Structures are given as structure tokens and as C-alpha cells.
Amino acid sequence: MSRRPPSVAVLGGGSWGTTVASLAAMNTETTLWARDERTAREIREEHRNSRYLGDAPLTPTLRATADLEEAVHAADVLVMAVPSQSFRSVLGQVAEHVRPWIPVVSLVKGLEQGTRRRMxxxxxxxxxxxxxxxxxxxxxxxxxxxxxxxxxxxAMPDLRSAEMLQDLFRTKLFRVYTGTDVIGVELAGALKNVFAIAVGFGDGLEAGHNTRAMVITRSLRELSRLGVAMGGTADTFAGLAGMGDLIATCTSPLSRNRHVGVELARGKSLDEIIAGMNQVAEGVKTSSVVMKLAAEHGVDMPIAREVDSVLNHGQPVFEAYRGLLRKVPGHEVHGEAW
Structure with a gap:
């Protein structure tokens, strides 16, 4: 007699939370929690999330609710897809309703301000x-x-858990690999957003493809140095969660963080840019946290520092690249990050 696959609850009705919920619904019973009842109703009745995903069709069996308790009370797996600064609050609200010992999977690519905690x-x-x-x-x-x-x-603390969860999200065209480097995968996802803003600076200034490639490559070096210093595995940062995600976020016109950098370079204020977005660009909040972590671990991060200077200390965008170019390059692998 075959066992039913574990049921999934996804908390967060934004673009990625909805997408992952739709993927999981192809494989198992899945419920999505959206804060907005109108969004939940549209997903239930029309099988789409027009606010975040346009007319893209969602898996018809995907359930949706605006009631947190209803979403999680029977779930075998909890997936968190809310912004990093709301993560603790939402998790606290569902804590008494979640079944004991079930695994929790984060989709969040950010760090908590103040505590500097990973999700x-x-x-x-x-x-x-x-x-x-x-x-x-x-x-x-x-x-x-x-x-x-x-x-x-x-990535889960033990490989068997990762392999069990792998089948819940994998489809014919969405390949899911497994690993145990939770720290590395989590840090890669959070840190790359800061560097996507840096690449956006160059794109907004029309600095060219060579500059973009240079900044992406050296950003990977910075990301890897801090990630390893904090306990991640070097190979992780050369993989999908590291290099792969960095390339996608730094080059896609759909990237929210790159968009912030581009618009800042074109002269818009940060407040104006954020007001015009309907989703969170995690790199904006993460930049100052990254600088504190870099100082704690003794890692020099010139690119991240320039992003922080623009976002939080009033430095003009065009000065960011000038500051980087004033640094004398050393050994590509064993020298300082830039």
C-alpha cells in the first residue's frame, strides 16, 4: 500500500511563493497562504495571481486562503515565502498551529536586520x-x-530529509538538486541581492558588458569569502545557489534588485523606486547587515561597501565605480576581494 505524499503549506502569496506552491501542487496536496483575501480568492477560483504573475496559469488543484491557521494546521511541510523582515512575526503567529517536528523550508533570500540572523x-x-x-x-x-x-x-541538515523534500518540488522542467550546506545556500541567496544592485549601477550608467562581467565575477569572490568565513562550503558558491543565482539576479530585466541599482543610476531616489515596486528588493535591507557581518568576520568587501554607501550613506552612484577603480588589483585568487 503506497503512502500519500506529505502535504505542503506555503506562507506568502508573492511571485516566488505562489510559483513554488503551484509546483508543489503538481505533486501533492498544497495550500498557499496569501495575506490579501482577494489574492487568495483569485488563486482559488481563477487559478492565477495577476498582481504578481500576470495571466500565467497556476496548478488548478492549488488551494489558497487568507487564514493562517487554516493554511498550516494539517501540513506535513511548512514553506516560508514572506519577506525577511516579516519572517519572525509570521512564524510566531503560526507556531501554536503547526504540527510537531515537521520540516520548515525557507524560500527567503535575506537576513534579519538587527539580529543579522539567517531565516x-x-x-x-x-x-x-x-x-x-x-x-x-x-x-x-x-x-x-x-x-x-x-x-x-x-539544502537540509541531513541528506535524507533533502531527498524526501526534493520530490515535492521537482517537475519535469524544474530540477531540484539536494545538499546539506544550509548555511552556504542560505547565505548565497541573501548576499547575491546586494551585488545585483551593484551590477544595476553599471547597467544604469551604461558601463558596458565588460564592466558587468567584471563586477559579477568579483562579486562572486566577495560572496564566497564571506560565506566560507561564516561556515558555508566553497563548492556551494560555485553552484546553483551561488554563481547560478548571482548570474540570474544580476542580468535579468525581471530582477528587482538589479532594477533598484539601474534606477538609482538614472537619478531616481530610493524612496521613489521602492514606492513604485509591488514586491520587496531584499538587497536594500541586506546591504547594511552584510557590512556588519563582513566586519565581524574580517572579510573585505569593497563592492558591497560601495552599495551600502549609496543606499545608506548618500554616496552618488557614479562615485561607487570610481571608488572601486581606485583600488590597486592584487592576486586574482589569493588577494583582497576586489
Whole structure:
């Protein structure tokens, strides 16, 4: 007699949360929680999320609700897809309704301000005893939901858990690889957003393809140095969650973080840019956290520092690249990050 696959609850009705919920609904019973009842109703009745994903069709069996308790009370797997700064609050609201010991998978690519916690560290504090991991990779939601081929990595503390969860999200065209480097995958997803803003600076200034390639490559070096210093595995940063996600976020016109950098370079204010977006660009909040982590771990991060200077300290965008170019390059592998 075959066992039914674990049921999934996804918290967060934005573009990526909705997309992952639609993928999971192809494989198992899945419920999506959206804060807005209108969004939940549209997903239930019309099988689309027009606010975030346009007319892209969602899996018809996907359920949706604006009631947190209804979404999680019977779930075997909890997936968190809310912004990083709301993560602790939402998790706290569902803590008493979640079944004991079920795994929690984060889709969030950010770090908590103030505490500088990764999302799985917050899970350990709010839901102690629940195994916590992360699903990340070069995943532009609007492409994945339309069925374009893509891949991601799911990292859990033990490989058997990752392999069990892998089958819940994998489809013919969405490949899911497994691993155990939760720290590395999580940090890669959070840090790359800051560097996408840096690449956006260059694109907005029309600095050219060579400059873009240079900034992406050296950004990967910075990302890897801090990630390894914080306990990640070097190979992770050369994989889907590291290099793969960095390339996608730095080059796609659909990238929110790159968009912020481009618009800043074109003269718009940060407040104006954020007001015109209907989703969160995690790199904006993460930039200052990254600089504090870099200082704690003794890692020089010139590109991230320039992004932080523009976002949080009033530096003009055109000065960011000038500051980087004033640094004398050293050994490409063993020298300082830039």
C-alpha cells in the first residue's frame, strides 16, 4: 500500500511563493497562504495571481486562503515565502498551529536586520526542534511558472530529509538538486541581492558588458569569502545557489534588485523606486547587515561597501565605480576581494 505524499503549506502569496506552491501542487496536496483575501480568492477560483504573475496559469488543484491557521494546521511541510523582515512575526503567529517536528523550508533570500540572523536560525528560535532548510537557485518566478526549464538546490541538515523534500518540488522542467550546506545556500541567496544592485549601477550608467562581467565575477569572490568565513562550503558558491543565482539576479530585466541599482543610476531616489515596486528588493535591507557581518568576520568587501554607501550613506552612484577603480588589483585568487 503506497503512502500519500506529505502535504505542503506555503506562507506568502508573492511571485516566488505562489510559483513554488503551484509546483508543489503538481505533486501533492498544497495550500498557499496569501495575506490579501482577494489574492487568495483569485488563486482559488481563477487559478492565477495577476498582481504578481500576470495571466500565467497556476496548478488548478492549488488551494489558497487568507487564514493562517487554516493554511498550516494539517501540513506535513511548512514553506516560508514572506519577506525577511516579516519572517519572525509570521512564524510566531503560526507556531501554536503547526504540527510537531515537521520540516520548515525557507524560500527567503535575506537576513534579519538587527539580529543579522539567517531565516533557518529564526526557525530554530521560534520553532525549536523543527528541521529547517532552504530552497534556492537561479529562479525568476515569472519564467518558472510559465514552464521554462530551471533548477534549484534544496539544502537540509541531513541528506535524507533533502531527498524526501526534493520530490515535492521537482517537475519535469524544474530540477531540484539536494545538499546539506544550509548555511552556504542560505547565505548565497541573501548576499547575491546586494551585488545585483551593484551590477544595476553599471547597467544604469551604461558601463558596458565588460564592466558587468567584471563586477559579477568579483562579486562572486566577495560572496564566497564571506560565506566560507561564516561556515558555508566553497563548492556551494560555485553552484546553483551561488554563481547560478548571482548570474540570474544580476542580468535579468525581471530582477528587482538589479532594477533598484539601474534606477538609482538614472537619478531616481530610493524612496521613489521602492514606492513604485509591488514586491520587496531584499538587497536594500541586506546591504547594511552584510557590512556588519563582513566586519565581524574580517572579510573585505569593497563592492558591497560601495552599495551600502549609496543606499545608506548618500554616496552618488557614479562615485561607487570610481571608488572601486581606485583600488590597486592584487592576486586574482589569493588577494583582497576586489
Amino acid at each position: 533557518t536560525e529564526i526557525v530554530a528560535e521560534v520553532l525549536p526542534g523543527h528541521p529547517a532548510g532552504v530552497l534556492a537557485g537561479p529562479n525568476i518566478a515569472k519564467e518558472v511558472v510559465k514552464g521554462y526549464a530551471a533548477a534549484a538546490t534544496i
